[in-house]
Amino acid sequence: MSNSRRNFIKKSAIGLSAIPTLGFISKSNKESLSNIKSSLSDLSDNSYWSEVRNLFPTKKNQTYFNNGTLGVQPNYVLNSVIKDMQNNAINGAETDYKGNGPNLLSGYADFISIREKIGKIINCDYKEISLIQNATFGMNFVANGIDLKKGDEVINTDQEHGGGFAAWRQLAKRKGIVYKQAHIPVPVNSKEEIINSIVSLITKKTKLIAVPHIVSVYGTVMPIKEICSVAKSKGIFTVIDGAQTVGQIDVNVKDLGCDAYYSSLHKWLLSPAGNGILYLDKSISSTIWATLSSYNWDNNTDIGFKLQQSGTGNPSLLVGLEASLDFFNMIGKEKWLNRIKFLGKFLRDNLKTLDNVDLISSSNEILCAGLTTYKVEGVTGPELQKVMWDKERLQPRSVGKELLRHSVHIYNSEDEISRAIEVIKNI
Ligand SMILES: Cc1ncc(COP(=O)(O)O)c(C=O)c1O
Numbered sequence: 001m002s003n004s005r006r007n008f009i010k011k012s013a014i015g016l017s018a019i020p021t022l023g024f025i026s027k028s029n030k031e032s033l034s035n036i037k038s039s040l041s042d043l044s045d046n047s048y049w050s051e052v053r054n055l056f057p058t059k060k061n062q063t064y065f066n067n068g069t070l071g072v073q074p075n076y077v078l079n080s081v082i083k084d085m086q087n088n089a090i091n092g093a094e095t096d097y098k099g100n101g102p103n104l105l106s107g108y109a110d111f112i113s114i115r116e117k118i119g120k121i122i123n124c125d126y127k128e129i130s131l132i133q134n135a136t137f138g139m140n141f142v143a144n145g146i147d148l149k150k151g152d153e154v155i156n157t158d159q160e161h162g163g164g165f166a167a168w169r170q171l172a173k174r175k176g177i178v179y180k181q182a183h184i185p186v187p188v189n190s191k192e193e194i195i196n197s198i199v200s201l202i203t204k205k206t207k208l209i210a211v212p213h214i215v216s217v218y219g220t221v222m223p224i225k226e227i228c229s230v231a232k233s234k235g236i237f238t239v240i241d242g243a244q245t246v247g248q249i250d251v252n253v254k255d256l257g258c259d260a261y262y263s264s265l266h267k268w269l270l271s272p273a274g275n276g277i278l279y280l281d282k283s284i285s286s287t288i289w290a291t292l293s294s295y296n297w298d299n300n301t302d303i304g305f306k307l308q309q310s311g312t313g314n315p316s317l318l319v320g321l322e323a324s325l326d327f328f329n330m331i332g333k334e335k336w337l338n339r340i341k342f343l344g345k346f347l348r349d350n351l352k353t354l355d356n357v358d359l360i361s362s363s364n365e366i367l368c369a370g371l372t373t374y375k376v377e378g379v380t381g382p383e384l385q386k387v388m389w390d391k392e393r394l395q396p397r398s399v400g401k402e403l404l405r406h407s408v409h410i411y412n413s414e415d416e417i418s419r420a421i422e423v424i425k426n427i
Pocket residue numbers: 068069134135136137161162163164212214215216241243244264
């Protein structure tokens with residue numbers, strides 16, 4: 001193991017709560033990222049994005065349009081994980097577990113440097129962030145950690161993923177809370193329709209509102225700031241399901257004004273699968289009990305750390321997480337998010353010109369980003385998915401029987417979208 005790697009490890013003597021925190025990415029890998037950055041620096045827009053495409057392992061003649069399910073990791077991220085796993089296995093015998101070796105466990109350390117990087121992206125203090133496995137964990141950590149009593153009312157929507165509704169429905173069955181669902185129209189074209197459908201369900205007994213920031217099936221970008229502002233004025237706790245957001249749209253948790261926010265970073269941030277975050281605003285974080293308790297169960301200084309303790313897990317996935325944050329920052333937030341929005345709009349603008357297409361996602365661009373759902377006359381969703389693959393090696397994802405959900409990310413191009421449009425035209 002290199003000295004540089006050893007030097008990253010922070011030692012402390014306060015028992016297992018202080019298992020080494022690593023500055024994970026080795027020097028040589030960091031250098032490779034700055035090489036990538038300089039190789040991209042003078043390129044015009046088109047060449048820039050086609051060079052970015054070359055940084056991903058997807059086969060050249062194939063197109064991945066299913067980022068809403070799982071993102072593709074850039075080679076840089078993938079290699080960071082693989083190298084770290086190899087390093088841990090190869091050097092395991094030399095490793096003094098409490099000493100200067102590679103970090104063998106992921107669920108005990110505070111990982112401050114990673115949390116700081118995420119804090120800069122979503123605008124909060126690192127102590128307000130817990131590194132967790134995914135959005136589903138986030139929902140459950142809040143639902144199981146908050147004190148709700150029989151008769152307390154919770155408002156959800158009728159467009160939730162299982163990772164957005166199940167813990168609340170379980171609380172209804174287990175504790176007798178009252179579970180309500182706001183109906184969101186399909187398609188939905190105005191913020192007001194969404195806000196009204198949620199706000200109209202509020203009563204004096206409403207204790208919590210849990211809604212998605214981007215709806216899984218339709219890609220709607222919800223007016224979270226407005227919803228949180230009404231909730232706050234009535235003392236209602238807000239939990240936002242951001243499984244589809246970080247890396248797809250700008251997320252500024254302080255500006256949104258929510259109490260809790262969770263996200264899966266393996267989707268739009270292109271982190272290795274099994275990386276997510278839970279944000280709890282510092283004004284309420286001490287009211288949430290740890291669902292998974294370990295050594296730091298009672299740490300009231302760093303509550304994010306308290307809630308992320310999860311026992312043994314794969315530390316190389318966190319190496320990959322840090323690599324994905326560095327990759328995102330290397331491209332730059334604005335450039336990355338604008339590219340997704342640009343491609344999403346390009347797709348929707350083209351779909352709107354076709355007579356055989358029904359746009360199921362909103363036709364109001366304010367409510368849209370990189371996920372677009374539509375149906376094509378005369379074919380089912382699974383048939384359309386198959387035809388795109390058979391004819392052009394394009395892989396969007398069908399949803400249910402009728403719909404196709406088409407994700408676009410920085411590794412996609414206008415040409416790939418135009419080929420999908422040609423397939424649809426010729427059906
Ligand atoms: C809105 C929403 N919430 C929650 C989830 C669950 O995410 P995960 O499987 O990463 O926990 C998803 C997954 O697609 C989602 O789209």
